[in-house]
Amino acid sequence: MSAVGASQLGDESRARLAALADVLIPGGDGLPSAGDADVAGQWIDRALGANPDLVDTVVHVLTIAGAPEDVIADLRLHHRDVFDRFAFAVGGAYFMNTPVRRALGYPGTAPRRLPAAEGEAEYYLEDDILSPVISRGPVYRHVPA
Amino acid sequence: MGGGTSGGVAARHLAEAGFKVVCLEQGTWVDPGDLPGNKPEYELLGSKNWHPSPNLRGRREDYPVDTTEADLPVWMYNGVGGSSVLYGAIWARALPSDFRVRTLDGVADDWPLTYDELLPYYQAVEREMAVSGVAGNPAYPPGYEPPLPAAPIHRTGRRMAEGMNRLGWHWWPGTNAIPTVNRGHEGKCVRYGICRMGCPEGAKSSTDVTHWRDAVALGAEVITRARVARVTLDERGRANGAVYLRDGVEHFQAASVVLMAAGGIGTPRLLLMSASDRFPDGLANSSGQVGKRLMLHPYGASVGVYDDDLENWLGPAGEHIGSMQFYETDTARGFVRGAKWSLLPIAGPLEAVEKWTDKGSMRGEDFWGEGSAARMKSFVRMLQWHVVPEDLPEETNFVSLHPSLTDSDGLPAAKVHYRVSDNTRKIVDFNLERSLEAHAAAGAGDTWIAGRNFMTGHNTGTARMGDDPATSVVDRFGRTHDVPNLYVIDASVFTTSTGVNPTATICALAKRTASHIASNAREQEISS
Numbered sequence: 001m002s003a004v005g006a007s008q009l010g011d012e013s014r015a016r017l018a019a020l021a022d023v024l025i026p027g028g029d030g031l032p033s034a035g036d037a038d039v040a041g042q043w044i045d046r047a048l049g050a051n052p053d054l055v056d057t058v059v060h061v062l063t064i065a066g067a068p069e070d071v072i073a074d075l076r077l078h079h080r081d082v083f084d085r086f087a088f089a090v091g092g093a094y095f096m097n098t099p100v101r102r103a104l105g106y107p108g109t110a111p112r113r114l115p116a117a118e119g120e121a122e123y124y125l126e127d128d129i130l131s132p133v134i135s136r137g138p139v140y141r142h143v144p145a
Numbered sequence: 146m147g148g149g150t151s152g153g154v155a156a157r158h159l160a161e162a163g164f165k166v167v168c169l170e171q172g173t174w175v176d177p178g179d180l181p182g183n184k185p186e187y188e189l190l191g192s193k194n195w196h197p198s199p200n201l202r203g204r205r206e207d208y209p210v211d212t213t214e215a216d217l218p219v220w221m222y223n224g225v226g227g228s229s230v231l232y233g234a235i236w237a238r239a240l241p242s243d244f245r246v247r248t249l250d251g252v253a254d255d256w257p258l259t260y261d262e263l264l265p266y267y268q269a270v271e272r273e274m275a276v277s278g279v280a281g282n283p284a285y286p287p288g289y290e291p292p293l294p295a296a297p298i299h300r301t302g303r304r305m306a307e308g309m310n311r312l313g314w315h316w317w318p319g320t321n322a323i324p325t326v327n328r329g330h331e332g333k334c335v336r337y338g339i340c341r342m343g344c345p346e347g348a349k350s351s352t353d354v355t356h357w358r359d360a361v362a363l364g365a366e367v368i369t370r371a372r373v374a375r376v377t378l379d380e381r382g383r384a385n386g387a388v389y390l391r392d393g394v395e396h397f398q399a400a401s402v403v404l405m406a407a408g409g410i411g412t413p414r415l416l417l418m419s420a421s422d423r424f425p426d427g428l429a430n431s432s433g434q435v436g437k438r439l440m441l442h443p444y445g446a447s448v449g450v451y452d453d454d455l456e457n458w459l460g461p462a463g464e465h466i467g468s469m470q471f472y473e474t475d476t477a478r479g480f481v482r483g484a485k486w487s488l489l490p491i492a493g494p495l496e497a498v499e500k501w502t503d504k505g506s507m508r509g510e511d512f513w514g515e516g517s518a519a520r521m522k523s524f525v526r527m528l529q530w531h532v533v534p535e536d537l538p539e540e541t542n543f544v545s546l547h548p549s550l551t552d553s554d555g556l557p558a559a560k561v562h563y564r565v566s567d568n569t570r571k572i573v574d575f576n577l578e579r580s581l582e583a584h585a586a587a588g589a590g591d592t593w594i595a596g597r598n599f600m601t602g603h604n605t606g607t608a609r610m611g612d613d614p615a616t617s618v619v620d621r622f623g624r625t626h627d628v629p630n631l632y633v634i635d636a637s638v639f640t641t642s643t644g645v646n647p648t649a650t651i652c653a654l655a656k657r658t659a660s661h662i663a664s665n666a667r668e669q670e671i672s673s
């Protein structure tokens with residue numbers, strides 16, 4: 001399935017994905033579950049668009065029948081590579097959700113320009129924090145000529 | 146041959162000196178607007194089209210590297226700027242002892258040159274590569290003054306520095322090839338923290354930005370999408386050019402002097418592909434050393450989780466601080482040589498997850514499922530040390546031509562045979578244990594070893610430099626012993642790997658060879 005195909009996941013597939021993703025990311029501590037963070041909506045489309053190699057794994061996992069907890073537990077135990085790739089796709093989708101990113105302490109929707117302020121480099125070296133290192137003297141090995 | 150890191154340094158120098166330079170590069174120019182670092186999908190794009198593994202990227206220009214018989218993956222970038230496009234820009238000169246490991250420690254070989262001989266070239270390329278840092282690092286001989294002021298060590302570096310001071314261990318603010326002031330083609334660092342995916346701001350010194358544009362302005366020609374198939378010889382055994390493939394069509398580029406700059410995997414591959422009646426085992430390979438003694442720096446990583454938000458995603462990445470406390474040999478530790486440490490940002494949540502999920506992680510708990518929210522909440526409170534071990538050369542670690550796998554032009558892929566040696570493993574184990582102590586001293590509640598053998602783009606040693614033509618491929622100026630107008634200027638020439646990130650030494654050596662060629666042009670034998 002191509003990335004374009006991934007964005008055409010039907011409603012049923014998306015509901016199934018949300019249920020499976022909730023097992024991996026149940027939320028709590030102020031974080032939404034994967035389903036509540038719309039992982040199975042726009043974010044999975046963007047994740048698979050960015051890394052089309054993950055499409056086959058996601059589509060494959062969606063075809064596995066069984067209760068979501070059992071499917072994930074079986075993958076974790078017996079098909080670790082598939083589990084890891086599926087979790088990577090779901091996690092990648094989840095972490096793109098801006099409120100999730102913000103709740104985790106990351107800036108904005110993506111890394112953003114934060115150039116150093118005047119004097120910032122010096123500020124972090126205040127209180128002579130380098131002095132003990134300098135006063136201990138050279139730590140390199142002398143090499144005979 | 147190759148428009149990467151070393152190629153850029155040499156091309157600009159030779160173009161400035163008035164030489165006609167033609168570069169054959171299999172990849173293309175990078176458009177900074179394509180780079181993922183400031184896009185919401187950055188980590189997913191970095192896991193595919195901008196991954197440092199050529200096998201995962203799988204672009205037309207990425208020749209496959211078979212690592213089924215290697216303990217770790219092999220990383221590189223194939224395009225103008227080469228691996229410097231994706232490197233972390235941690236800038237570390239080798240130390241005087243690195244050039245004398247046989248004399249000092251009775252292992253491997255001494256280099257045919259010394260730290261002092263390379264020093265003026267380090268200084269020259271540090272200006273060209275806009276290196277920033279604090280002068281006076283006591284891990285180096287006096288006089289090490291990075292040309293640009295240092296970036297802030299940030300909360301991350303400060304927190305760890307306090308721990309290192311408690312232990313009485315060496316640390317120093319990061320030295321990086323990342324400008325802290327605007328200059329030339331480069332903007333100053335805006336601290337996206339995603340240096341290892343390429344800098345969308347053009348504020349990291351990759352040679353496409355620092356060297357190739359100037360070289361082209363000075364008249365050098367870069368032929369992109371040109372995959373070199375073999376270097377050719379005239380009837381006297383002088384290199385006289387190269388055959389390359391572009392869109393499946395074969396071309397010939399004539400040359401009076403040929404410089405190999407295809408990287409630590411690409412150069413031995415190309416020399417082996419250039420076998421001829423005169424050199425049946427590969428060009429310039431009368432010693433049998435082409436491709437041998439591959440050294441890879443199998444990294445280790447450790448993390449600690451702290452109480453407060455350390456904004457560990459802020460750049461440069463690049464190192465915030467480094468340590469050489471355990472760099473030099475102390476035989477009481479049960480091994481020779483040592484490691485450099487770098488305290489690095491964690492670019493985003495997916496990279497943080499790897500601290501649990503990496504195959505080398507000793508965390509011992511699954512990341513996903515019940516409790517994952519609390520684990521996610523610790524992401525920005527983590528600090529990570531990367532440990533770079535010196536990797537000594539072994540005849541059994543080598544690059545060869547793949548018997549069946551080919552690149553998109555039908556040329557043989559590279560096969561890497563590499564096992565982590567006992568000495569290297571001991572260096573990593575010892576240093577990772579010490580790094581956990583450093584985390585604890587800095588106040589981390591939870592600490593663990595987060596990875597081993599997970600990263601290297603430090604591909605060195607496969608066309609080693611030495612005085613003896615029987616045991617080395619190039620002489621002290623990078624000229625092959627077998628072909629007087631064929632030079633190797635990339636990471637292949639390293640006699641030993643050193644225990645530091647290699648680019649400072651790669652660039653200094655390329656500068657030195659280019660200067661030597663320019664200064665001795667009259668005596669240079671050339672093809673007929």
Ligand SMILES: Cc1cc2nc3c(=O)[nH]c(=O)nc-3n(C[C@H](O)[C@H](O)[C@H](O)COP(=O)(O)OP(=O)(O)OC[C@H]3O[C@@H](n4cnc5c(N)ncnc54)[C@H](O)[C@@H]3O)c2cc1C
Pocket residue numbers: 146147148149150151152169170171172197220221222223224225226227228229231232233234235236237341371372373374406407408409411412415463601602603604634635636637646647648649651
């Ligand atoms: C992710 C990553 C992080 C790193 N971080 C650091 C760091 O922080 N500090 C540090 O010091 N080092 C770092 N390194 C290592 C550093 O980037 C490399 O060691 C260095 O750039 C290698 O330079 P080079 O000239 O040997 O080869 P390269 O720069 O790789 O250049 C080789 C060029 O040759 C071209 N080529 C190869 N074969 C052919 C062919 N047949 N025909 C035409 N063209 C060909 C390639 O496309 C490429 O452009 C890192 C590397 C990676 C991958």
